[in-house]
Amino acid sequence: KDAQQSASEKAGPEPTLKVGMMSAVDAAPFYHALEAGYYEDEGVDVELVLFTNGQHRQTALQTQQVDGAMSDLVALITQSTSDFRLIGTLSTDGAFPLLATGPLTEGTTVTAGTMEISVTNYLLDAYLKERYAVEKVFINEIPARLEAVVSGQLDTGIFPEPFASIGELRNLEKLTFEGIPRESLNIIAFTEKALEGKEKQIAGFHRAYERAVKDLQRDPELARTALMNAIPALPEEIRSTMGLPTYHTPSLPSESFTEEIISWTEGITGTEYTVGPEDLFDARFINAL
Amino acid sequence: MKYLRGMGVVLLLWYVAAFLISSPVIPFPHSVFIYTLDQFVPQEMHLHLLYSLYRILLGLFIALFFAIPTGMIAGRVPALDRLISPVLYLLYPLPKIAFLPVFMVLLGIGDLSKIILIAIIIYFPASVTIRDGVKEIPFEFLQLAVAYHLSRKQVLKDIIWPAILPRIFSSLRITLGISLSVLFISETYAASYGLGYSIMNYWVMAQYTGMYAAIMLLSLLGLLLYIIVDWAERLCVHPRANM
C-alpha cells in the first residue's frame, strides 16, 4: 500500500517545497521570487511559511513539517550533535544593528540584550568586545528586549532588521558596524530527507533565488516592496528607513569563518563539536548555478 | 446591561495605565479603537475571530469530553484515583509548549495540532477541578443512591452529574480563560488567521496599537463566551435555596 502511495505521488503533481521564513530582511529575495513567479518558471511549487517565532520554525524544520527554513550557523552547529541533521545550502543576507538610547560610552560596562545561543550573541561579541566591557542579558523575545532598552534597563540590544527600524521609530539610535561580520551567518537549511527526495525542487529554488537577487541588486526598492507585502504588521513608516543588506549572489560561508563560528559556539555551550564545514553544508546547488 | 459597567471599569483602568506608563507599550484606548475600526473591521477581522473561535470551541469540547470522565472516575473510585491522580500531577506541570516538537511530529502543523494543543492544555485543570468536585459531593446523597439501589447509570445521571454541574461550569470558566490566553501559543506556527496569530504578528513587530486591537477583540470574544456560559449555567443548574 505504501509503495502504491509513493508511486501515485511520483506520478501525480510535483511535491510542494515548503520553506520556513522569518520576518527578516533575509526573506526579501524569496518573496520577490514568489511575486515575480520565478519558482513557477523553474517548475517548482514553493510554499513559503512565515513563522513569528524562531524556535517554532526550528522545531518545524526538525520535525520535517517544512523541508527547509531560514536558519543560522549557530543553530546548524549546535544541532549537529543532536539527532537532527540540518544541512545549509545557501547563505542569506541579514542585518543586525544595535539599538541604544544614545552613543555607548567607551570604557564603561555596557549592558546588552541578546539571545544566548544564537548568532546575535556572536555578533554582540564581534561588535563590542574590542572597545567595551559587555554584560550580556539574555532576553529571547525581541519585543521584550526592545522595551528593556527603551525603558533603560539595558544600554543596548541587538535587533535584526526590519525590527531595528521599528525600534528607531521609538527614538532609539541605530548603531551599525560596517564590515562586521565578515560573512553572513544566516543560512537556508534543509533536512536530509528533503535533500534526498526533493533535489530537483531545491535546485530550482536556488536558481529562482539567484534571479531574484539579481533583481534586488539592480533595484533595492523591490526588496522593500517584497518585505512590505510579505510581512504582516510592518509599519509603513519604515519602508524607507529599513536597513537593507547587500544581497549577495548565492554562496556559502568560507571554511575559516565556519571554523571560527564553531569554536565560538563551543565556548558558549561548553560542548565540543566534531564537525567541519563539509558536514554542515551541501554546496551542490550553489555549484550548479 | 451589567457587563457594560465592567467594561467601563476596564476602560478606565486602561486609560489610567496608559496615562501613567505613557509608553507605546500601552497605547490609549481611543487610538486602539480607531485602529480597530480603520484596519481590522474592513479587513478580515471576522476571519480571525472565527478561526480562533473554532479552535477554542473544538479544543474545549475535546478537553471536556475526556476530562469529565477522568474527573468522575478519579473522584468516585479511590482505587483508580490512586493511579490517575499521580499521573495528572506529573503531567499537568509539563510546559505544553515544550512538546510542540512532539505535536508537530504527530499532528503536523495544521489546524488539528493547534486544536489538540489547546485541548491538552485545558484537559488537566478541567480534570482536576472535576475530580475535586466529585469528591465533595455530600456523602448523604451517595448513601441515598445506595439505599435506593440506583444503577451506575442512574447514580451518574441523577446524583453525580447534577451535583457537579456547577463545578463543570466553574471549570468551563477557568479553562475558557486559559484556552483564550494560550491561543497565541497554538496560533504562532503556520497559521494565517486567528487572533493569536494577529497578536503575535503585531507583537514581533512591536506594533502595539495593532496588538492591542487584536487583544481587545480577544478579550471581547472572551467576555461574549463568558456571558454565554453564565447564561447556560442559569438554565441548566437547578434553582437552589434562594433569597
Added chain:
Amino acid sequence: MKYLRGMGVVLLLWYVAAFLISSPVIPFPHSVFIYTLDQFVPQEMHLHLLYSLYRILLGLFIALFFAIPTGMIAGRVPALDRLISPVLYLLYPLPKIAFLPVFMVLLGIGDLSKIILIAIIIYFPASVTIRDGVKEIPFEFLQLAVAYHLSRKQVLKDIIWPAILPRIFSSLRITLGISLSVLFISETYAASYGLGYSIMNYWVMAQYTGMYAAIMLLSLLGLLLYIIVDWAERLCVHPRANM
C-alpha cells in the same frame, strides 16, 4: 507509596510514546535518566530547582493573597460581583506573554517581574474558582449566620472560610499546575537559572534529551508540591460524613 504506581504509569506511557514515535523529539526515559545523573545532578541542578521553586511559591502566594479576597467579595456581594466578574472575564483571556513588554517597563527584568508575571497569570483562575465556590455555599449556612448575628469577621472565619477551604485547595492545585507549566514564559528572559530557562536552552539547541531531563525534574517538582498540597488539605479540611 501510592505515587510510585502513578509514576510507573507515566513511565510506561513515555516508553510507549517514545517507541511509537521513534523520533529524537521523544527520547527514551532511560537515556534521559542517564543524562540527568550525568549532567544535571553533578552540576547546578539544585540551583535550577531552587530558583524555579522560589519563583513559583512566591507567585502562588501573591496570587492567592489577592485572589481569595476578590473571589470572596465577588461571591458574597452581588452588587460588586456585577462589577468584578466582567472585569475578570475581560482580563482573564488576555495573553499574558503579550504583556511582557509592559512588565519590562514597569518592573524591570529582575526576579520581581518574573514572580509578578506568574502571580498575574494565576490570579484569574484562582479568583474565578474561589468566587464560584463562595456562590455554592449552602444558603442554609448563610441564613444561620444571619440568625445567629455573626459579625462579618465571624461569618468569614466560621462559615465562608471553612466552606470554601476545599475549593481553595482545589484552586491551589489548578494554579500550581498552571504556574509550573508557564514557568518557561517567565524564565525565558534575563534568567540564568531555573528549570524553565534550562528547558528553553536545551530546546534551542535541539538537545531533546537534556530538555526532557529538565522537564522531568519540573514534573517531579510538581508532584512533590502536589503531595504537599494534598497532605495539607487532609490536615486542614474538616472530616466529613465518612465511610
Added chain:
Amino acid sequence: MILSLTDAKLDYPKTTAFQHFSLTVEDGEMVSIIGRSGCGKTSLLYTIAGLLPLSGGTMQRAFGNEGVALMFQQDRLLPWKRIIDNVLLGLSKEKTEEAATFLRSMGLGTVMHHYPHELSGGMRQRVALARALIRKPNILLLDEPLASLDEQQREMLQNDIKKYVRDQGITLLLVTHSIQEAVFMGSRIVMMTNKGVSYELKNQLHDDPNLRTRDEFFSMQKTLRLHLEATR
C-alpha cells in the same frame, strides 16, 4: 423468617452504636422499634439495609438489597429534582401517575412540581415517605417517618401506612419515638438500648380496627413507658 440478627454489633470509629442485638422478624410482621435517642436505631436500619456492615455477630436476610427500602431520618431529598422526580428516583417514568397519586393522598398535590427547598419541613418528610412507600419492597424500614407532622396528619398516615403495608404484604420495621405510634403500628414492639433488646411486647390487638379506642392500647403504652423509664 425474613430477617434475623444474632448478637449483632456495630462499631463507629469512636463509639459502638449497638451490640448484643438479636432479633428475628417473620415475613409480614410489623415491628416497631423504640429506644432512647442515640441508642443505635438508625444504625440498625442502616445495617439491615446493607449500608453498613456489622462489626460483629451475624445477620441473615431472606431478601436482596433490592428488596429493602429505607426512609432516612433526614429527608435527603435531592435539591435538583422536583418533588415528583424525587419520589420517582431510580424508578421508571411509568410510575409517574402512581407517584402523583401518593403525593396527592398526602396533601402534596399542589407542590408536586416544586423543588424541595420550596417545601416546609413536614411536607418534605411526607415526600421522603412517599419515595419509600412507592417502592413496595419486601421489607420497609422507616426511620421516624412522621416526626415532623401534626397529630392529625400523623394519625391519618399511621392508618394509611398500616393498611398499605398489610395490603401489599410488606414487612415493616418502624423506628419511632412515639410510644403511641409504636403500639398502633407494631404487631410487635421492640425496645432497644445500645446493649441489645431490653424489652419486647406482642400487640395481640394489632389487627383490631378499633385499636385506638381500646383500653389495651393505653395499657400497652403504659407498660412500655414504665420499661423505658427503667432503662434510664
Added chain:
Amino acid sequence: MILSLTDAKLDYPKTTAFQHFSLTVEDGEMVSIIGRSGCGKTSLLYTIAGLLPLSGGTMQRAFGNEGVALMFQQDRLLPWKRIIDNVLLGLSKEKTEEAATFLRSMGLGTVMHHYPHELSGGMRQRVALARALIRKPNILLLDEPLASLDEQQREMLQNDIKKYVRDQGITLLLVTHSIQEAVFMGSRIVMMTNKGVSYELKNQLHDDPNLRTRDEFFSMQKTLRLHLEATR
C-alpha cells in the same frame, strides 16, 4: 408588649406562606404555636427573627435582631465545627464552660468534641437546642425543638426549657406539632392556618408544678384537638 404583628402576610414566589396574621406577645409570655404542616409556622418565625421581610401588614418588635435567637427546624449544625464549637457559634470562648454544662445536662457530655456527622438525629437536635438556649435572648424562637426525641427526654427537656425560660425572663415562641407539648409549654396556645390565627387558648395553669397530672391539662388538649380538626 415585646412583639406585635398586624395583618401580616408573607409571600414566596409560588405560594403565600401566611396572611391576615395578627398576634401580640407580652414580655415574658410563653406562646405555643400549633398548626398543620405547611401552614406557615416556620415562615412566621423567620419573619420574627428578621430573616424574611413581611410582604404585607406590619410588625413591631421591642428588640433588635440581637435580641432574638432562632432554633431552626433542621439542626443546621456546621459540619466543620465540633459540637462544642457549634454551640459556641458567634460567642466568645469564655462561654465554653457554660456550653459544656448545657451539653452535659442534655446527655451530650461524651460527644462534646465530636463532629456533627458522628451524632444521631436526636443528639443533633439537642445540640441545636443548646445553641439557641445559651444565647439568653429577649425572645426565643423554637421550631419543633424536640421532634426527634423520645418521650422521656422530651418531658425532661420540656421541664428544663420551661424553667430556664422563666428564670431568665425570656419570652418564648414555640412551634410544635405536639398538642401535649403546646399546652404544657405555653401560657397561651395559638392555633394558626395560612389564613391567620384560627383559635387561641389561655393556659391558666401554666405555672402549676403539677400541670401534667391535672385534668385541665387533658381537657385543654382535647379542646385544641377538636379545633384543629375543624380547620381541616
